[in-house]
Amino acid sequence: xxxxLAISARIxxxxxxxxxxxxxxxxxxQGRPPIIAESWRPEFTAPxxxxxxxxIGRTDDLxxxxxxxxxxxxxxxxxxxxxxxxxxxxxxxxxxxxxxKDHHExxxxxxxxxxxxxxxxxxxxxxxxxxxESTAEYLAFTATLSAxxxxxxxxxxxxxxxxPHPLVREVAVRRLPAPLPPPLPTHxxxxxxxxxxxxxxxxxxx
Numbered sequence: 001x002x003x004x005l006a007i008s009a010r011i012x013x014x015x016x017x018x019x020x021x022x023x024x025x026x027x028x029x030q031g032r033p034p035i036i037a038e039s040w041r042p043e044f045t046a047p048x049x050x051x052x053x054x055x056i057g058r059t060d061d062l063x064x065x066x067x068x069x070x071x072x073x074x075x076x077x078x079x080x081x082x083x084x085x086x087x088x089x090x091x092x093x094x095x096x097x098x099x100x101k102d103h104h105e106x107x108x109x110x111x112x113x114x115x116x117x118x119x120x121x122x123x124x125x126x127x128x129x130x131x132x133e134s135t136a137e138y139l140a141f142t143a144t145l146s147a148x149x150x151x152x153x154x155x156x157x158x159x160x161x162x163x164p165h166p167l168v169r170e171v172a173v174r175r176l177p178a179p180l181p182p183p184l185p186t187h188x189x190x191x192x193x194x195x196x197x198x199x200x201x202x203x204x205x206x
Contacts, residue, residue, distance in 0.1 A: 045074045056086045061106035065113045072117035087136035115143040122147035142175045161187040166196035173202040
């Protein structure tokens with residue numbers, strides 16, 4: 001949608017991150033154009049959030065990518081929860097048996113953009129309120145870990161690395177802290193022999 005493209009290019013950098021960050025893919029594969037700060041006004045926030053919620057309601061991957069791109073800088077704690085709740089059907093599509101070679105690209109791209117959005121939320125202090133239980137919450141935990149490494153996070157992260165969904169294991173491996181605290185090195189070594197090729201590849205790159 002051209003409206004989404006225009007808003008994504010002009011949106012206020014509320015998180016203080018640089019304007020040439022990679023945002024709004026697939027529209028800006030090389031990162032979006034620099035923000036013109038003077039073009040943004042606070043009264044734009046409410047309609048942008050409303051548009052993002054409308055996009056989430058469409059339940060398709062490109063719409064979720066656009067919604068995450070909009071909310072990542074102007075969203076609040078309610079938007080965080082809405083975005084989190086939208087992930088369950090995306091996760092199911094991302095781990096379902098492929099019907100063609102590009103079957104998983106849409107949902108995986110949507111998940112990647114949503115996790116980036118969660119990182120931005122975390123930079124503004126918007127985080128999970130309790131220990132993760134659902135698959136979506138485990139993914140959000142990995143995205144917000146660097147901003148909020150609560151005492152005992154190693155135990156939760158170890159559980160994420162052993163999650164039954166290979167997508168969750170892959171995401172967790174790619175977001176591990178450095179240096180690795182025990183017992184995480186043991187789990188990473190085990191993932192080098194994981195049944196899923198993407199997990200194996202991610203573990204070998206740690």
